[in-house]
Amino acid sequence: MARPERHGVAVIDERRSLATRPSRSDSIFKTVTFSAGAVTVGIMLCVGLFLSLRASDALSVAGPSFLVEQQWSPETGVFGIGAILLGTFTIALIAMAVAVPLALGTALLISEVVGGRLRGFLVSLVDLMAAVPSVVYGLWGLFFLQANVIPVSQWISTYFAWIPIFRVSDASGDVLTEASAFTSSAFIAGIVVGLMVVPTQTSIMREAFSQAPVGEREAALALGSTRWGMIQTVVLPFGRGGVIGGTMLGLGRALGETIAVYMIISPIFTINWQVLKTGTNSVSALIALRYGEASEFGLSALMAAGLVLFVITLIVNFTASSIVARSRSGAESG
Amino acid sequence: MTITDETRRADAADVALFEADEVTPRTNTPSPGDTAIGERRALRRATLDERFNILGALAAAVALATLLFGWFTPLTGPIGWVVVAFVSFIGFYSLLVALRSDGQEVRDRIMTVLLVCAGVVLFSALVFVVAYTIIRAQDALPHLNFITQTMELAGPLDPLDMGGIVHAIVGTIIQISIALAITVPLGITTAVFLNEIGGRFARFVRTISDAMTALPSIVAGLFVYAAVIQLITHQRSGFAAAMAITVMMLPIVIRASDVVLRLVPGNLREASYALGTTRWRTVWHVVLPTARSGLVTAVILGTARGIGETSPVLLTSGVTAVMNWNPFSGPMISLPLQVFDFVKSPEPNMIARGFGTAAVLLLLVVGLFAVARVIGGRGPGQLSDGQRKRVTAASREDAIRMANAASAAPRGRHAVVAAESSPDPVSPPDTENLPKEPSQ
Numbered sequence: 112m113a114r115p116e117r118h119g120v121a122v123i124d125e126r127r128s129l130a131t132r133p134s135r136s137d138s139i140f141k142t143v144t145f146s147a148g149a150v151t152v153g154i155m156l157c158v159g160l161f162l163s164l165r166a167s168d169a170l171s172v173a174g175p176s177f178l179v180e181q182q183w184s185p186e187t188g189v190f191g192i193g194a195i196l197l198g199t200f201t202i203a204l205i206a207m208a209v210a211v212p213l214a215l216g217t218a219l220l221i222s223e224v225v226g227g228r229l230r231g232f233l234v235s236l237v238d239l240m241a242a243v244p245s246v247v248y249g250l251w252g253l254f255f256l257q258a259n260v261i262p263v264s265q266w267i268s269t270y271f272a273w274i275p276i277f278r279v280s281d282a283s284g285d286v287l288t289e290a291s292a293f294t295s296s297a298f299i300a301g302i303v304v305g306l307m308v309v310p311t312q313t314s315i316m317r318e319a320f321s322q323a324p325v326g327e328r329e330a331a332l333a334l335g336s337t338r339w340g341m342i343q344t345v346v347l348p349f350g351r352g353g354v355i356g357g358t359m360l361g362l363g364r365a366l367g368e369t370i371a372v373y374m375i376i377s378p379i380f381t382i383n384w385q386v387l388k389t390g391t392n393s394v395s396a397l398i399a400l401r402y403g404e405a406s407e408f409g410l411s412a413l414m415a416a417g418l419v420l421f422v423i424t425l426i427v428n429f430t431a432s433s434i435v436a437r438s439r440s441g442a443e444s445g
Numbered sequence: 446m447t448i449t450d451e452t453r454r455a456d457a458a459d460v461a462l463f464e465a466d467e468v469t470p471r472t473n474t475p476s477p478g479d480t481a482i483g484e485r486r487a488l489r490r491a492t493l494d495e496r497f498n499i500l501g502a503l504a505a506a507v508a509l510a511t512l513l514f515g516w517f518t519p520l521t522g523p524i525g526w527v528v529v530a531f532v533s534f535i536g537f538y539s540l541l542v543a544l545r546s547d548g549q550e551v552r553d554r555i556m557t558v559l560l561v562c563a564g565v566v567l568f569s570a571l572v573f574v575v576a577y578t579i580i581r582a583q584d585a586l587p588h589l590n591f592i593t594q595t596m597e598l599a600g601p602l603d604p605l606d607m608g609g610i611v612h613a614i615v616g617t618i619i620q621i622s623i624a625l626a627i628t629v630p631l632g633i634t635t636a637v638f639l640n641e642i643g644g645r646f647a648r649f650v651r652t653i654s655d656a657m658t659a660l661p662s663i664v665a666g667l668f669v670y671a672a673v674i675q676l677i678t679h680q681r682s683g684f685a686a687a688m689a690i691t692v693m694m695l696p697i698v699i700r701a702s703d704v705v706l707r708l709v710p711g712n713l714r715e716a717s718y719a720l721g722t723t724r725w726r727t728v729w730h731v732v733l734p735t736a737r738s739g740l741v742t743a744v745i746l747g748t749a750r751g752i753g754e755t756s757p758v759l760l761t762s763g764v765t766a767v768m769n770w771n772p773f774s775g776p777m778i779s780l781p782l783q784v785f786d787f788v789k790s791p792e793p794n795m796i797a798r799g800f801g802t803a804a805v806l807l808l809l810v811v812g813l814f815a816v817a818r819v820i821g822g823r824g825p826g827q828l829s830d831g832q833r834k835r836v837t838a839a840s841r842e843d844a845i846r847m848a849n850a851a852s853a854a855p856r857g858r859h860a861v862v863a864a865e866s867s868p869d870p871v872s873p874p875d876t877e878n879l880p881k882e883p884s885q
Contacts, residue, residue, distance in 0.1 A: 216563025
């Protein structure tokens with residue numbers, strides 16, 4: 112930059128320091144907000160540390176077998192979350208099988224097919240449904256779905272029994288067909304949890320789809336592509352991060368869901384691969400079931416179970432948010 | 446857009462030109478001359494052909510499924526019928542479309558039908574969940590005592606005109622108020638820290654609070670049960686429940702406010718700094734007012750989550766049938782827990798009460814959501830018509846006041862002091878010039 116010259120004589124200003132001293136109100140402001148951040152972190156670290164410390168009692172007794180042992184009786188020292196963790200994942204995977212196709216289809220429907228006022232209405236409806244309390248879904252699952260889904264379970268187990276997980280048999284291997292063998296199953300809980308997480312997933316996916324660049328959309332249409340062709344070549348690739356991220360965030364919620372699952376399932380402590388058969392379990396339902404009667408050590412064991420669940424949802428959520436963030440930056444540069 | 450529209454617009458522009466000389470039309474629309482102006486067409490309407498394809502495929506699918514189930518095969522059951530009918534509908538429809546168009550077109554039609562099916566299934570299921578609760582609540586809700594009495598004197602076998610849930614409503618209000626009194630100041634100040642101060646510690650805070658959104662709500666309840674109830678208070682109370690709700694809501698509120706504050710346009714901040722204000726005044730007079738509607742929405746949606754969540758209070762609040770105004774001693778039940786407690790009973794009347802309570806909870810959440818929609822739904826800096834009018838009036842008054850002050854004190858010193866000491870908190874002048882985005 113040219114220095115200012117006046118009458119042929121170069122006037123060189125003294126260099127000024129750019130560092131400023133914050134005013135008093137600013138330093139107070141900085142201290143206050145900083146301490147708010149510190150308090151927040153303090154609360155959260157406190158939760159994490161407390162959980163880990165209390166859980167370590169139980170974990171040191173149970174050792175690595177905690178992850179595979181099926182029984183849950185901390186009083187006798189035999190306890191583990193093998194069956195419970197499997198039940199948690201079964202319910203969550205069934206929920207995903209129900210939720211992801213519905214969420215993907217609806218997100219595409221809202222962002223690509225419908226337009227105008229209907230779109231605004233559907234977007235609000237999805238957001239509203241995400242705020243409906245889980246106990247309402249639980250009520251519906253318990254009093255309506257339970258009775259009406261049993262014929263479906265029976266139908267699936269009749270025609271698809273050659274797939275092992277859809278078989279419903281008792282301990283001796285005989286096939287069961289009566290309705291009572293199908294109540295309170297992981298399948299029913301999975302459907303309810305699935306419906307509960309669909310709105311969250313739909314709104315994340317729709318958000319990602321609507322960010323697909325207009326230029327590329329128009330280019331695809333101008334080249335003679337049909338609407339589905341445009342969706343395939345433009346919207347889905349740009350929204351891929353949103354699809355994966357939304358799915359995983361929904362998975363995180365499904366893993367941690369308590370009350371709807373607790374209302375529907377009948378808890379068991381053995382591994383049950385038959386998803387249509389009565390009896391399953393989940394970590395959060397276990398905590399809700401056993402916390403009241405638990406001794407000091409039993410509580411520690413429950414904390415260990417809660418900690419494992421927390422670590423799993425943490426991994427799922429962080430993977431999801433990093434995928435979503437990466438895809439968003441890509442969409443902007445593209 | 447049809448030709449008539451264009452000509453009409455051109456005419457309007459001519460009139461405007463005639464009325465006000467300084468307006469120049471940007472484009473010249475050639476006169477249509479003798480060209481016939483056709484009828485208006487609706488661009489997105491389906492042709493007769495397409496409609497017949499859908500109707501024909503539907504009829505054929507129903508017929509085929511009925512035939513298969515009634516006569517030809519040993520298949521039975523309504524579920525099988527629906528599955529067969531749906532699959533054959535897709536088959537027939539693709540066949541019909543394929544008669545007139547190529548593979549691309551067929552795929553497009555099928556996928557559109559599938560997308561519409563997904564939407565219809567999802568929305569009908571979701572609406573049905575809500576409607577089912579409301580319908581089942583018809584037994585309990587019409588009794589006025591249901592929202593004015595407690596369950597203190599009403600047993601499981603008592604009819605529905607005895608007993609009510611006012612104690613649960615009060616409990617919910619007290620618990621959520623305590624939780625909000627902690628989460629709102631702490632959450633928003635933390636979000637301000639993340640956005641306005643920044644630095645390495647802020648990144649750490651953001652990571653931790655993102656991590657905490659993954660905390661299952663039952664684990665938050667378990668934490669409060671073990672850390673507060675067992676170690677300190679030795680009894681379940683409304684305060685413990687409020688703590689559990691706080692632990693669950695705080696990360697939600699921080700994250701949502703963080704997103705809203707990030708959307709505040711940087712040029713507003715820069716304008717404020719350029720006028721020589723301090724950071725604190727910039728935040729208080731520019732950033733927070735600009736993001737106000739978004740922040741309110743974030744808080745309300747967090748409140749809706751906090752009210753509806755059962756699992757944190759399940760472990761911490763305790764179950765009671767009597768009114769308890771004191772959050773620090775004795776159990777204090779809230780609405781979701783009351784629903785859960787009612788439906789554990791096998792008595793039909795208790796189940797009816799459970800549905801009634803769920804309906805009250807649902808109406809509360811929907812009401813909060815509607816309020817959030819009315820207040821929010823607008824990005825930072827986008828004003829409603831009324832707000833815009835007020836802001837314009839305020840800045841006009843300011844202009845007059847400044848002009849008066851300047852003419853009264855020709856030295857100019859007083860005018861500067863006056864302008865400095867009374868910056869208008871609600872109306873950063875730039876907000877009017879922001880590009881208006883269509884909502885949604």
